[in-house]
Amino acid sequence: xxxxxxxxxxxxxxxxxxxxxxxxxxxxxxxxxxxxxxxxxxxxxxxxxxxxxxxxxxxxxxxxxxxxxxxxxxxxxxxxxxxxxxxxxxxxxxxxxxxxxxxxxxxxxxxxxxxxxxxxxxxxxxxxxxxxxxxxxxxxxxxxxxxxxxxxxxxxxxxxxxxxxxxxxxxxxxxxxxxxxxxxxxxxxxxxxxxxxxxxxxxxxxxxxxxxxxxxxxxxxxxxxxxxxxxxxxxxxxxxxxxxxxxxxx
Amino acid sequence: xxxxxxxxxxxxxxxxxxxxxxxxxxxxxxxxxxxxxxxxxxxxxxxxxxxxxxxxxxxxxxxxxxxxxxxxxxxxxxxxxxxxxxxxxxxxxxxxxxxxxxxxxxxxxxxxxxxxxxxxxxxxxxxxxxxxxxxxxxxxxxxxxxxxxxxxxxxxxxxxxxxxxxxxxxxxxxxxxxxxxxxxxxxxxxxxxxxxxxxxxxxxxxxxxxxxxxxxxxxxxxxxxxxxxxxxxxxxxxxxxxxxxxxxxx
Numbered sequence: 225x226x227x228x229x230x231x232x233x234x235x236x237x238x239x240x241x242x243x244x245x246x247x248x249x250x251x252x253x254x255x256x257x258x259x260x261x262x263x264x265x266x267x268x269x270x271x272x273x274x275x276x277x278x279x280x281x282x283x284x285x286x287x288x289x290x291x292x293x294x295x296x297x298x299x300x301x302x303x304x305x306x307x308x309x310x311x312x313x314x315x316x317x318x319x320x321x322x323x324x325x326x327x328x329x330x331x332x333x334x335x336x337x338x339x340x341x342x343x344x345x346x347x348x349x350x351x352x353x354x355x356x357x358x359x360x361x362x363x364x365x366x367x368x369x370x371x372x373x374x375x376x377x378x379x380x381x382x383x384x385x386x387x388x389x390x391x392x393x394x395x396x397x398x399x400x401x402x403x404x405x406x407x408x409x410x411x412x413x414x415x416x417x418x419x420x421x422x423x424x425x426x427x428x429x430x431x432x433x434x435x436x437x438x439x440x441x442x443x444x445x446x447x448x449x450x451x452x453x454x455x456x457x458x459x460x461x462x463x464x465x466x467x468x469x470x471x472x473x474x
Numbered sequence: 475x476x477x478x479x480x481x482x483x484x485x486x487x488x489x490x491x492x493x494x495x496x497x498x499x500x501x502x503x504x505x506x507x508x509x510x511x512x513x514x515x516x517x518x519x520x521x522x523x524x525x526x527x528x529x530x531x532x533x534x535x536x537x538x539x540x541x542x543x544x545x546x547x548x549x550x551x552x553x554x555x556x557x558x559x560x561x562x563x564x565x566x567x568x569x570x571x572x573x574x575x576x577x578x579x580x581x582x583x584x585x586x587x588x589x590x591x592x593x594x595x596x597x598x599x600x601x602x603x604x605x606x607x608x609x610x611x612x613x614x615x616x617x618x619x620x621x622x623x624x625x626x627x628x629x630x631x632x633x634x635x636x637x638x639x640x641x642x643x644x645x646x647x648x649x650x651x652x653x654x655x656x657x658x659x660x661x662x663x664x665x666x667x668x669x670x671x672x673x674x675x676x677x678x679x680x681x682x683x684x685x686x687x688x689x690x691x692x693x694x695x696x697x698x699x700x701x702x703x704x705x706x707x708x709x710x711x712x713x714x715x716x717x718x719x720x721x722x723x724x
Contacts, residue, residue, distance in 0.1 A: 392687035437642035
């Protein structure tokens with residue numbers, strides 16, 4: 225059994241803890257949590273501490289806290305045994321200031337507290353300071369998820385940016401579409417088959433091959449007409465993205 | 475059997491013709507095609523004409539051509555029998571200048587020539603000038619697809635804008651993510667589980683509930699760091715969308 229101590233109580237920690245509990249190969253020996261905000265999302269049987277000096281011995285310490293807390297927290301870890309990793313896409317490996325060996329276990333996924341994630345479909349980007357630690361991280365990643373990719377800090381930071389476009393920004397497009405539906409008294413459900421197809425397409429086509437619509441056709445009449453129907457915030461986004469698409473295809 | 479004449483040879487016409495061929499309740503009696511560009515995408519057994527005066531009698535004439543061609547084409551239709559409809563989201567019903575009754579059959583979907591569409595998952599927005607024609611259009615829509623929504627020209631134009639955000643713009647986010655992957659020597663496949671989850675989420679959460687990421691947290695350090703790593707075109711999009719998300723959630 226791989227002994228794990230999990231630090232943090234946010235969305236990523238909640239989903240990792242839940243996946244660890246289900247694995248027979250992993251022993252989540254302890255959680256560290258500074259506050260009690262999300263306690264009802266965690267298994268009551270796992271011991272919890274809020275004192276760094278009470279941390280138990282483990283093979284791996286997973287710091288799943290906000291980016292800005294990683295350095296300060298890891299600085300307090302004076303032990304040298306075990307592997308200490310963070311889970312951030314955008315923070316470098318050397319944001320970890322502990323004495324033990326360092327690594328990164330970045331789950332390429334979007335975690336919402338109330339949405340069950342099928343970990344089997346998650347990819348991980350992994351990095352370790354020492355080559356000999358990579359195997360352990362790879363084992364954990366494949367126990368948890370689907371695929372594990374070796375990536376250095378620079379590649380991971382680029383991957384994280386790509387993920388922001390693919391997830392956060394794509395979802396924001398759905399949000400604006402949702403708002404337009406509500407403002408005009410029809411249901412967002414009307415658009416769901418279209419959204420599902422949008423994603424189905426990129427299983428077999430590149431996003432470039434999949435693109436359709438007025439901006440791709442550089443149909444200036446439709447673009448102008450549609451832009452004129454939007455409030456100024458949406459209009460600015462509409463015009464910038466239409467011009468970016470027109471530029472890419474024409 | 476409902477007799478249909480289909481005008482056009484683009485992506486929408488290709489997919490409609492293919493769906494009509496599979497239905498036992500629809501008789502696609504003729505196609506009208508001005509050019510021969512996509513002929514290999516159509517069933518060879520359907521009679522084709524490029525002369526308006528040779529159009530056969532039908533219950534419904536479906537004009538699936540580019541927006542800007544609709545008025546000019548429909549102007550040439552001097553018959554009074556049958557229903558003439560266009561398939562455009564952004565054109566008004568009265569873009570049709572024919573003498574026969576008018577309607578709109580707008581498939582809320584994205585059509586690429588080489589991508590099979592499961593018509594069963596398509597919604598349609600329908601409009602007719604005369605109440606008595608609505609039933610016929612509704613029958614065709616439900617033979618072809620999933621749900622039919624009655625919408626007037628104004629609502630349909632709003633729906634089309636929402637569809638541009640939900641489909642074209644979301645897909646453009648995937649395209650930018652794709653480009654970042656390629657530029658940094660890793661596969662876009664890494665992001666596919668994330669993209670699938672992005673869409674899965676909105677089956678049970680609103681896009682607003684589903685949002686995560688640095689802009690939602692208004693994490694200015696990450697936003698600044700990520701923006702600085704992008705070329706000027708991507709940076710402009712990154713900054714505008716991050717600020718739009720931050721504004722929406724904070």
